[in-house]
Amino acid sequence: MSDKIWLSSPHMGGRELNYIHEAFDANWVAPLGPNVNGFEEDIEQFLNADVKVAALSAGTAALHLALIECGVGYGDEVICQTMTFSASANPIAYQGAIPVFIDSERETWNMCPVALREAISDRIAKGKKPKAIIVVHLYGMPAKMDEILAIANEFDIPVIEDAAEALGSTYKGKACGTFGRFGVLSFNGNKIITTSGGGALVCHSQKDKDKAVFLSTQARDDAPHYQHSHIGYNYRMSNICAGIGRGQMEVLAARVEARRAMTNFYVELFANCRGVTVFVSPTADFYSNHWLAAITIEPAEAGITREELRLALLEFNIESRPLWKPMHLQPVFAGTAYYGGGVAEELFENGLCLPSGSNLTDLERERIKVAIDQVFAK
Numbered sequence: 251m252s253d254k255i256w257l258s259s260p261h262m263g264g265r266e267l268n269y270i271h272e273a274f275d276a277n278w279v280a281p282l283g284p285n286v287n288g289f290e291e292d293i294e295q296f297l298n299a300d301v302k303v304a305a306l307s308a309g310t311a312a313l314h315l316a317l318i319e320c321g322v323g324y325g326d327e328v329i330c331q332t333m334t335f336s337a338s339a340n341p342i343a344y345q346g347a348i349p350v351f352i353d354s355e356r357e358t359w360n361m362c363p364v365a366l367r368e369a370i371s372d373r374i375a376k377g378k379k380p381k382a383i384i385v386v387h388l389y390g391m392p393a394k395m396d397e398i399l400a401i402a403n404e405f406d407i408p409v410i411e412d413a414a415e416a417l418g419s420t421y422k423g424k425a426c427g428t429f430g431r432f433g434v435l436s437f438n439g440n441k442i443i444t445t446s447g448g449g450a451l452v453c454h455s456q457k458d459k460d461k462a463v464f465l466s467t468q469a470r471d472d473a474p475h476y477q478h479s480h481i482g483y484n485y486r487m488s489n490i491c492a493g494i495g496r497g498q499m500e501v502l503a504a505r506v507e508a509r510r511a512m513t514n515f516y517v518e519l520f521a522n523c524r525g526v527t528v529f530v531s532p533t534a535d536f537y538s539n540h541w542l543a544a545i546t547i548e549p550a551e552a553g554i555t556r557e558e559l560r561l562a563l564l565e566f567n568i569e570s571r572p573l574w575k576p577m578h579l580q581p582v583f584a585g586t587a588y589y590g591g592g593v594a595e596e597l598f599e600n601g602l603c604l605p606s607g608s609n610l611t612d613l614e615r616e617r618i619k620v621a622i623d624q625v626f627a628k
Contacts, residue, residue, distance in 0.1 A: 266497030283489030309436030309449030353590020360393035365590035387416035443498035508608035525551025573601035
């Protein structure tokens with residue numbers, strides 16, 4: 251059998267080792283050093299929005315610190331998009347807070363502004379004003395930030411952007427991750443660029459970044475001995491991982507173009523397949539990096555379910571994966587409040603992510619085409 255075609259595998263640029271060798275030569279292998287500083291500066295320049303960036307061990311760590319800086323604590327409620335990976339919601343529980351989940355809208359699959367307003371109004375009526383809003387740019391597609399921010403500002407609730415999947419995406423020309431009080435980026439192995447594991451917190455002031463760095467390095471007080479007045483965390487990115495990131499930043503623009511080309515590939519591939527819709531930007535305002543290409547399938551029209559297609563592709567040794575299972579349906583969050591209709595549930599039922607890696611070859615794309623053609627020919 252041919253080698254497996256993965257959903258989204260790491261793609262090295264070739265210069266990562268140069269930065270790693272520099273770190274080894276200088277013995278900078280700790281969670282600080284020239285690569286960490288340089289990587290943060292590289293991201294700040296790329297985002298081009300007068301922001302400060304703290305490089306951390308994971309996007310989840312960044313989201314956790316964002317909640318802390320927003321003052322979220324035990325018993326508080328935090329609004330969160332339901333259509334997302336669990337890492338968007340888990341840090342809420344880390345703080346002893348309670349998630350309130352919001353349905354998607356159909357155009358971007360992200361947080362529905364109508365359901366958001368309903369949720370905030372209802373929680374306030376129940377005597378519990380939400381402490382923060384976590385909005386996700388799903389699969390790289392920007393959310394409807396104008397509408398979401400207008401509602402958040404009206405009720406004076408800070409927005410945290412989970413842009414873990416959206417580095418390189420923009421909304422109305424502005425980089426995702428720079429709209430909210432904080433933005434969260436991820437450099438996990440399957441992301442558009444990787445540091446093997448890692449993430450970053452995007453801040454709008456040096457003060458907020460300094461606090462994030464302080465908390466991420468075990469919250470050591472300024473003393474000659476080890477003294478701690480706050481609970482801290484071991485969340486800082488290592489100089490070695492940051493070296494990988496510096497090399498990856500050199501090819502980020504090319505990686506975005508390659509991912510977007512994969513979505514265009516699927517648009518052409520499914521053009522004559524009834525009942526299959528490729529997930530694309532609703533208007534020119536939404537520039538997606540298309541981290542993962544995704545489709546929805548209407549079984550009655552297509553003659554096949556998303557699960558049948560997934561299993562059929564597996565027979566060709568091609569990985570695909572259902573869309574995220576909504577958080578309000580997850581056993582760990584059973585009984586939590588949920589606002590909206592059934593959009594997220596319908597997307598989960600009928601949606602499938604397809605191989606999207608920037609390192610897919612022409613031969614692999616041809617294998618995918620042959621497999622899809624054979625499946626739908628039946």
